[in-house]
Amino acid sequence: MTARGDGLAVEAAGLLKEFEKGRRTLLQRLRREPDRRERFRAVDGIDLAVGRGEIFGVLGPNGAGKTTTMKMLATLLEPTAGSARVLGLDIVRDAREVRRRMGAVLSDGRSLYWKLTARENLEYFAALYHVPAAEQRDRIARVLAAVKLDDRADDYVERYSTGMRQRLVLARALLPDPELLLLDEPTVGLDPQSARDLRDRVRELQEQGRTVLLTTHYMEEADQLCDRIAIVDHGKVVALDTPAALKRTIGATEVVHLEIAAEDGAPPNGGFLGRLERAGQVAHREQREGTLAVTVHAESAREFVPAAFDAARAEGAAIRHVEVVPVTLEDVFISLTGRALRE
Amino acid sequence: MDAAELRAAFAIARKELQVARRYPLQLVNEVLQPLYQFLLPSLLLGATFLVGGRAIGLEAVTGTADLAGYLFLGTIVGGLVGAAFWEMAFGLKREMDAGTLEPAWLTPTRPETFVFGRAIAALLIAGAASAALIGIGLAFFGASVGGGLLLALPALAVAAASMIGIGYLVASVVLLIREPNFFVDATNFLFAVISGVAFPVLVLPVFIQPIAYILPTTYAVDLLRVYALGTRPLLDPAVEWAALFLLAGLTIWLGRAAFRRTERRMRVRGTLGQH
């Protein structure tokens, strides 16, 4: 499925960022010695096309290159190679103009001034965002209302909870009345209720016609919120589509987790696994103390589970635990990379 | 600098003052610290050399025996230097480490405006502290600073402008190094000392004196003392005024260029968010 809406909010082509490990000493610099530092690619050629009005997710484990990509799009970081346009503007050549029209949440509550009130924080940033003086008051009132902090606006941020600080950080990003919002792991460190509240705010932003590009390593968040998701690993996009389409690539609708042991307590034999593989697709197996944990992708759990029990009986094994869950993006990630999102 | 950028600069200054207001003891320290760390020990050292209650040694070198006036006036310029090194430069680094600089650089406001905005706040605080210190000097230490001091205020203004340039320069170094404390502490100290804040430039070793002559603050502090105390000028005052303006222009130009270069390096290296 391609991006919807007219025009693209974000276009990236071959975006690449390489960092050098370690620092050069002053002596090395003065002697103009060649730079022999090890280089590593945080982002290794990412292509993206985010349509206007979309909520687009970038899902991947820690260290996948999500934050680095966001920082490049936010003009905080210069790409080593490749190009990107945000709202039609080049991120390197037109960086300042990009910043005028975009809001970003790249950090948490520590990026606020705790010794100031929420309103004072926003007044400061409103000036930095070049919000015209005549509009400042109304704009601040609007963003505070949008994140439901209007009744606590004159409290010092040091008295806020973590969830409230994160909402204030979002309010700050809304000050320029942005067409595009970049949110980097917006719900990390939040309790479930606060995280849910923040996701509701994100949906409201889309209803207002804004485009949201967010990164997360929480697959449920990506699944619930995003119109389309790019799964990234080791700096590359390994899959890009709607959540439903991505899950369909598994070729199953349900996932069955089994824990099996042989009747005498020993691990089950190869014959049992062979029978399982005929009934469903074994995606993952893990040997634990005396048991074997198996994850199977099945078209229908209703048909698979009885078959598994039959196989167990025939091979002298016992199924200790059965769990049936819908296919998740985590399963998609594992099938693409062989690793879990949260390793 | 357009109107929006100027508004941003004032907002930055306002924010600094708002935060400073929440640390009242630190503000009081702006007056107390120069007093007990520099002025009192220096005055008491000076008292050790008095002959018949007069600072005849100082008078022979500078043309004034007003020990207190000499030192308190030096402190004014010392305060300007401190504002550049600690508030404009080191303060910016502190914001970077705390994580409050990154969201600010996501806005269309130019990064160099942050140094300028901090400068406004820092110079205001330094100015207020200096006024308080002069008052203390006049009231308790027998400083007899004349009305000529007002004639030197333009020199102070130009010196303040040049300190903004110095602030840019120091910030351009400090943002790139991991532990800037010693660097800022030592260079601030050397800058102030070589400028003649604490003693006449002429007592410095011959090979160090040329450095004093390329620092804008040397001329600022000298002109201040010439007009307020009637000391002997280092050079013809007209030459000193010219040197002050020239050096102020030079430091601002150099400082901004260096800072822009540092900003670019930070965007390439990605060091803005590191702490």
Add this chain to the structure above:
Amino acid sequence: MSATSLLADVHAFGAAALKEWRLLRRYPTLFVGFLFWPIALPLAYVFQARGYAGDSQAALDAFAARAGTTEVAGFLFLGWAAYMWISMILWGPGTALRTEQVRGSLEALFMTPVSRLVILFGPLLSQVVWAVWMFGIVAATLALVFGVDIALASALRALVVIGVAVPALYGLGALFASVVLRYGEVSALVQGVRGLLTVFCGMSFPIVVLPEWGRAVAMALPPTYLIGDLRRVLLAGAGLAELLPSLAVLLALGVLLCGLAVVAFRRTERYARRGGSLAQY
């Protein structure tokens, strides 16, 4: 206290000092600072003194009469060496506990069975190395740059003076640590105490130039005796016998301050346990 628990405490002492040393090593610019400041700071005052003396013999004679020596550089360097040592104590170990509290590691420390003396005095041990280094730099600068002649016998007497001053200064540091832990506000307090010491202990001047009430305050502060005795021993050739009254006062102050420090610390700990402030600030 059993022999095993005493041994354990001694071991803990060493570990505390080692931890402070390792933390210091992670800040290499601190090392450069320890080379720069012991020379630069007093040197600035030496230049200032030259400005005050001009080429007036009368002014120099006035100094000699008040200071008891014609060695201006020696006079100033010794005073500032003592100031820097005291600063190191107040700024380092004096704030170590507060730093742990802010970092969040104080609670863990208090949950160990180690003697409270170790927690209080342990960090001070690591300062010994720096103190020795700093006094060494000062002695070398005076000898090589200013041609001040320091005889071995005088140097040894100076070491005795420093040794006698240790309980007093470390007691001051430990007392400071407890007060700071209880009341927070590190900067204002440290600067205030530093200021008090700078003004009243004769770091850059002989205390005779202070007004009478100032001299009375000075005589109640341990650093006054340390600085005065160091100058008498190294610049005026005084023997230990002449210094006995002054050393006795210094020792007595040391005992008093260490005692006060332990009492204050116990009180602070009790207050913290009752109010739960070990973990917060």
